[in-house]
Amino acid sequence: MLATDEDILAKAEEWRKAGKGVAIATVTETWGSAPRPVGSHLVIDEDGLFLGSVSGGCVEGEVVTEALDVIGDGKSRTLEFGVADETAWRVGLSCGGRIKVYVEKVD
Amino acid sequence: MDIALLSAMNAERAARRACVLITDTANGAQRLVKGADVASDALADVLDAALRSGKSGTVDVDGKSYFLTVQVPPVRLFVIGAVHASQALAPLARVAGFDMTVIDPRTAFATPERFADVTLLAEWPQDVLPGLKLDRYTGLACFTHDPKIDDPALELALAADCFYVGALGSRKTHARRVERLQAKGFTEEQIARIRAPIGLDIGAVSPAEIAVSVLAEIILSLRKKPLRAEKERAGAAIGASA
Structure with missing residues (x-):
């Protein structure tokens, strides 16, 4: 598919305009068998409500936790997940792939 | 952000x-x-x-x-003519990720039984296409052979700069089509964008094979830059008419 029809970025805009703290997570790189392509989004609000996906549900929990920090301090960060990462024991991709996720706050 | x-x-x-x-x-x-x-x-x-x-x-x-x-907007395909080749194209287009709609005012052809899993509009193209907002992320293929049905759709697709405009028919049929479009004021460059005879030349014979050749041509038009030769030909045509 060329484009996702998920309107998750529209939801991020709606949340922000309603006064919520919002972060957008974007898959920026993938290696091996990654479940979601580069450019996939997950949007998170200050209460931990989220929409979209950056993996097949494997690392969303961790991304949401990090996103709450990003909403708190306003600093963008890049997260990496995968079998080569030691956090794989805790949160990893069961498919064996690796992904990089950029998390930024909506100002 | x-x-x-x-x-x-x-x-x-x-x-x-x-x-x-x-x-x-x-x-x-x-x-x-x-x-x-x-x-x-x-x-x-x-x-x-x-x-x-x-x-x-x-x-x-x-x-x-x-x-x-x-x-980029999701790519859509409009196929004019609820014919055998369109029936073959529908499942192929779905597998390739295209959102396909079949349009044919002839209700004997445009039946849900013949097109179970595809959007089907039993209407004249000129009545429904304007409301569907054709654009450069839209492809359109004419399969009816009938100028009454095909021509209005081709004219709208050319005017909207659709990334793919194809029309079934022999070279002779296409030559007459070109004359009609010229009479309507379409430029050489616009008319040259019509893929006719339709489909990549893979020697397709059956409706399914024709569908494969058309789908391949649609993907080619979507993914590849126009060949330099094509650009140069278009440039020469503009120069010649100026």
């Missing part, structure tokens, strides 16, 4: 227009380039390639690294 950028991206998507969000990976600086502004942008080449592929990704230009969030 600035909320203004996010709003602009959402507005472009809602309007079925392409855009690219550029993020400097070194410092997080961002800007949005709308599809119409790509040609005049400093990163025109990489942005154009990104829009053609429809894929987000990282690019390196002059020692700087940028992440491109590419947003």
Whole structure:
């Protein structure tokens, strides 16, 4: 598919305009068998409500936790997940792939 | 991300227009380039390639690294004619990820029994296409052989700059079609965009084979830049008519 029809970025805009703290997570790189392509989004609000996906549900929990920090301090960060990462024991991709996720706050 | 950028991206998507969000990976600086502004942008080449592929990704230009969030409208296909080849094309198009609609005013052809899993409109193309907003992320193929049905659709597709415009019919049939379009004021360059005879030349015989050749031609038109030779021919035609 060329484009996702998920309107998750529209939801991020709606949340922000309603006064919520919002972060957008974007898959920026993938290696091996990654479940979601580069450019996939997950949007998170200050209460931990989220929409979209950056993996097949494997690392969303961790991304949401990090996103709450990003909403708190306003600093963008890049997260990496995968079998080569030691956090794989805790949160990893069961498919064996690796992904990089950029998390930024909506100002 | 600035909320203004996010709003602009959402507005472009809602309007079925392409855009690219550029993020400097070194410092997080961002800007949005709308599809119409790509040609005049400093990163025109990489942005154009990104829009053609429809894929987000990282690019390196002059020692700087940028992440491109590419947003293009979902590609749609309109097939004029609820004929045998359209029946064969429908499942192939779905597998390839295209959103396909079949249009044919002849209710004997346009029946749900013949087209179970595809959007089917038993209407005249000129009645329904204007409301469907054809654009450069839309492809249109005419399969009826009947100028009454095919021509109005072709005219709308050319005027809307659809990425693919194809028409079934022999060279002789197409020559007559060209005459009719010229009489209506279409330019040589516009008319040259019609793929006729339709489909890549793979020697297709059966309706299913014709469907494969048409789908391959649609993908070619979507993904590859126009060949330089084609551009040059178009340029020569413009020069000749000036």
